[in-house]
Amino acid sequence: MTAEAISTEEAPTPRAAYSQAVRRGPLLFLSGQVGTDPRTGRLVSENVAEQTRQTLANLGAVLAAANSSWSDVVSVRVYLVDQADYREMNAVYDAAMVRPYPARTTVYCGLNPGNRVEMDLVAVVDQPATRPT
Incomplete structure (x- = not known):
């Protein structure tokens, strides 16, 4: 089983050596996204x-690029700079x-200057990320 990188111009382009998402089998791992307009x-x-x-x-755009959606998401991690921002x-x-709501931490x-929130997630998907041509 090989890993497949997923990317879309509808989400910010990574500024380092990482993919917006990686799929291996039915598991889809999305890298952290912040509030940047792509x-x-x-x-x-x-x-x-x-x-x-x-x-x-941004996360939704990467999910869509992987032929996935929020209904496939099983886990979300939220990173906040300030506890006062939680509510x-x-x-x-x-x-x-x-529903069913994903697990969350x-x-x-x-975070990088100006960023108040970042999120990453894991989804389980049934369809291949790319369609045969």
């Missing part, structure tokens, strides 16, 4: 709610999730 390469806002919405949109981030997150940590 068209401008800039954070959408300093506000954690707006960054959370963009983070979820606001969580409200946006809750509104975006579909929230960690408080340091």
Whole structure:
């Protein structure tokens, strides 16, 4: 079973040696995404709610590039800079999730300057990421 890198221009381009996502068999691992607009390469806002919405949109774009969706997601890790941002981030997150809800861990940590939230996830998928040509 070989690993397959997944990428899309609909999410920010990695700035180091990592893939937006990697699929191996039915497991799909998405790298951390932040609130960067993929068209401008800039954070959408300093506000954690707006960054959370963009983070979820970026993850959704990578899921779509892998022929996957939020219903395939089994685990999400949320990284927050400030515990005071939890309630606001969580409200946006809750509104975006579909049942059955994925498992989730929230960690408080340091992130790159300006980033208030980052998320990564794991999904289990049935279809290949690329369609035969």
